[in-house]
Amino acid sequence: METLRLILRYAHLIGFAVLLGxxxxxxxxxxxxxxxxxxxxxxxxxxxxILLSAPLGRDEADKPDPAKLAVKGVVALLIGIMVLVPYFRKRKGPEGAIVHKGHFLGIVVLTLGNAAVATFWR
Structure with a gap:
């Protein structure tokens, strides 16, 4: 199970890099x-x-903080809505959907904030 969790964490980091990049x-x-x-x-x-938040055979001491998972989940859901709704709703050719500058910067700030929660919240 540890190998599966490490693979999921690696894929999660790749998703972060792809989104922010x-x-x-x-x-x-x-x-x-x-x-x-x-x-x-x-x-x-x-x-x-979502898959990383599953227990995956962890003992009680190794489980993540439920409050941290809730905060990360809400922020991730907001990012998903802010990215996927315009992308599928107003797609304008191969370059993607045009959004306002504040909306776009909100995606970037929430993405960086979610990474900060993951890094600094113990």
Whole structure:
């Protein structure tokens, strides 16, 4: 089970990198669009995050804090909604869906905030 948890954690980190990388490329390109890279990153993060929250044979001392899981879950759900709804609703060709600058920066800030919760909350 430990190997499965490590593989899921690795995939979760890849999802983070894909989501944030896609957003940074769009930002420095001067475009505020939700593209397919960001949609894939958000989806990978949601799926692996849900799977990582399962006990997976952990003993009581090794289980994550339920409050931390709740905060990460709510933030991940907000990110998923902010990325996937515009992507599937207003898709404008291969470049993705145009969103407002505040919406776009909200995705970036929530993504970085979720990583901070994962890193600093013990």
């Amino acid at each position: 896609g957003a940074i490329v769009q930002y420095f390109g001067g475009k505020f669009r939700v593209n397919s890279t960001m949609a894939w990153g958000a989806t990978i993060q949601l799926v692996t995050g």
